[in-house]
Amino acid sequence: MKVSELIVKKKTGGILTKEEIDFLISGYSHDTIPDYQISALLMAICYQGMDEHETSYLTEAMIKSGETINLKAIKGVKVDKHSTGGVGDKTSLVLGPLVASCGVKVAKMSGRGLGHTGGTLDKLEAIPGLSIEKGQADFIAQVQDISLAIIGQTGNLVPADKKLYALRDVTGTVDSIPLISASIMSKKIATGADAILLDVKCGNGAFMKTIEDARTLALTMCKIGKKLNRDTRAIITNMRQPLGLAIGNILEVVEAVETLKGHGPQDLLDLCLDAGAIMLIQAGVIKNKDDGIKMLKEKIASGAAYQKFREMVAHQGGDVSYIDHPEKFKKAKYIIDIKSAQTGYVEEIIAVTLGEVAMKLGAGREKKEDNIDPSAGIVLKEKVGAKVYKGDVIATIHTDKANYQEYIEELKTAFRLKMEQYLSLCREVLLHG
Ligand code: URA
Structure with missing residues (x-):
């Protein structure tokens, strides 16, 4: 040839x-x-x-380029979840323990990747002592023991993807749906799960900006999974603003813990209940979504979901006193409130801008070799739909960098306000009338 x-x-x-x-x-x-x-x-x-046959052949060829993980020693359906990536996305930290507390085996291997903010592994490593490095035998033993492990990739999985992704990154060829689909699905299938739930993010903070593209990506990946005998399902979720309120590693761990204890932000909780219910169906634990959501809510209310997270942290060497008492985590040197320059309704929050600012504050890596400051990041005070007045706090930045002033104007541009003066005037007249 x-x-x-x-x-x-x-x-x-x-x-x-x-x-x-x-x-x-x-x-x-x-x-x-x-x-x-x-x-x-x-x-x-x-x-x-590429048509669907070509995309599946590409996925298979990429899988064949390296080792694969065999999880057959673990009894039951092994369910994995993958997010196409977004700002403030700490879903795996909540969803893993939540689903595992229902008896489902969650064996998750994450790649590190370059991101505005850290990935799941960076978030976990923000817990003192916690190791995401485990050999395959220990990984399997942990899942057999407590139903849950989230670790970094071991072995030489899909080396073709590493080479191809690096080349795509420098040749302007990342944003191709068949290439993204084969890249994601080759890694998911190589890590050995029987069932895969894909969380395809859509909006300004995601790879897929439109619902049409998100749907095409989701369908393409599901078809690959089906061809390769994996129960693969997808949900398309909102990335027109960050998920939850916290962006940055320690800040996100604390928010995940709050969510597992039942006090998290509503959008994060809703996503975890929806995704978790589908994973329970995939594992054969329940038949319909409503039953799944009920079971998951019970696990949060009883404390079982949080206990499962504690068990995972302890098994991976982490100091659980930090998650039990989040005030023990290192605090950033500068914690500064950012105030709105105008009055209006928050129409959109440009997630990608906040991701970039969070990275500059120390929460993410620009280059692979950069160090992350686990305490750095941003906490939103308002989300889309809120009414804010000039001078209201819209976000708080956390950083050790003394030059943080440089990033404040950029952060403010992420908040798109709509004036709606007439509407608010009418409301005020009514209120005062
Ligand atoms: N994530 C991946 O793993 N691969 C892509 O090509 C894009 C996002």
Whole structure:
């Protein structure tokens, strides 16, 4: 097979066969096909797309490039959840223990990734002593023992994705639905779960900006999962503002703990109940969503969900006194209230802007080798729909950086206010009348 001919085939709208895709991915993984040819191929895929067979073959070829995890030793259905990523997304910290407290086996391996704010692993590592590094045998033993483990990827899983993702990042070829689908699903399937729930984020803070694109991505990934015999389901959730109120590692752990104890923000709780109920159905524990939501609410009310999180923290070496008494966590040097410059209704909160500001305050990494400050971040005081008056606190920043002033104006641009002067005037007249 000639690589240049396959590039032309894709460029002109042809459909690649399984053998051709295997040849391309295997050649790239073994360094017999150079970056420049794969870059051209990726760009052709961005313009021409891939049909569902090609996307599944690509996923399989990527899985074959490395090791896979065998979770068969763990009895029962192993359910995993994946979010396509958003600002303030601490769902895994809540959902894992919540679902595991219902007896479902949750064996989750997360990648670290570059993000505005830290990923799930960075959040967990904000708990002193907690280790996300475990060998496969210990990982399996922990899931058998307490039904729950969240660790970093072990072994050489999907090396083709690492190479391809790095190349996509520098060639402007990240935003292709078949490429994103194969990248996510290859990693999920390689980590051995029987059932996968995908949380596809949609809005300004997500990869998918429109509901149409989010739906296409969700369907594409579900079809791959079905072809590869995994019960794969998806929900599309809102990223037109950050999830919950906290952005930043310790701040998000504390919010997750509050949610597990029943005092978290409503949007985070609602998402965890919806997603959790679907995972319970996938695991065969209940038949319908209403029963699932009832069971999950009971686990929160009885304290079982929080106890499961405690067990996981303890098993992974973490000091549980920090989550029992969150006031023990390190506090940022500067905790500064940000006030609204005008009066109006919060129409939109540009999540990506807050993510970038949080990163600059120390909560995330710009480059892989950057260190994270676990105490840094932002806490929102208002969300979409709220009425704010000039001078009201809309957010609080947490940082050790003395130059925090530089980021305040940028943070304020994230809050899009609508004036609605006439409406508010009428309300005031009525109130005073
Ligand atoms: N997340 C991934 O793992 N891969 C992509 O291509 C995009 C988001």
